[in-house]
Amino acid sequence: MRNPINFNHLECFFSLAKTLSFSKTSKELMIAQPAVSKQIKSLEAQFKMQLFIRTKQKVQLSCPGKNLYDKIWPLYSAMCARINEGVETTTKIEGKITFGCLEEVGEKVFIHALNKFKKTNPSIVFEVRFLKAVEIIEGVKSGAIDIGVVPDKIIQENIRIYDLLEEEIILVTGRQNADKKIGKIIELPFVAFRESDPLLEYYLRKVCPNIKLNKLNIEFVINSHKAMIDVIKQNNLYAVLPSLSIRKELAKNEIVNIGPVNLKSKLFLIHRDFEYIDRKIIMFRDFLKEFAKNIV
Incomplete structure (x- = not known):
């Protein structure tokens, strides 16, 4: 069932209840002042009560407005906090990254990059495969390898390639x-x-x-x-x-x-070219590119 409550209107109500100023609420929400008035009027019409007493000198909450604020502000703020927690959780990366690399340069160079990335992203699990270049390319194409490092520049459909190291x-x-x-x-x-x-x-x-x-x-x-x-x-x-x-x-x-x-x-970094690339792959790719810049 569709919820008739417009949360933009509620946000406007809570802001005005705190600022008691249409101009300040307008600046805080970055909307035009007439839009603030329109949203408050829409909310009053929906609840069938006057929420604010407006005079030329000041704006103040009415008794029904204060009662409404006291009842729903705790619920609204708790809901916003939970949403923010959810967003923060989704920004943390986790899961497995399969990394394919030539054995010698992998052991001498890139294993240090993986260790460093793991320290700042402890929920990541690495599977490292030391393979020949052709095996890495085939693994990336098939999806068995998320990110690979190869010695040859390849031009193939659905594979992104980046200069990594010289x-x-x-x-x-x-x-x-x-x-x-x-x-x-x-x-x-x-x-x-x-x-x-x-x-x-x-x-x-x-x-x-x-x-x-x-x-x-x-x-x-x-x-x-x-x-x-x-x-x-x-x-x-x-x-x-x-x-x-x-x-x-x-x-x-x-x-x-x-x-x-x-x-x-040169060594090149490759991965599959999806329309929506997994965030952990993007972060690890960008980390490797920065890591490579500091290798002398």
């Missing part, structure tokens, strides 16, 4: 080789992430386009950047690695950058 792809070795002059790259002993190491292949394509990956002297294949660094330090080997994954080791001079050039590379 890093360098560099040729590194142990510090014991820092002063050695590197000869031909094809003669260097390498450790690779896998047999078809994408970073090593990318580096060759840009720096030594005449050298194919299968022609290199690859002595170790290890799918862990941390393990690759250990092998480099102990075996005088060389590797092509992303700067974000090895920035601490570079800073400590445990490994050194000896490449002729550093290649620029």
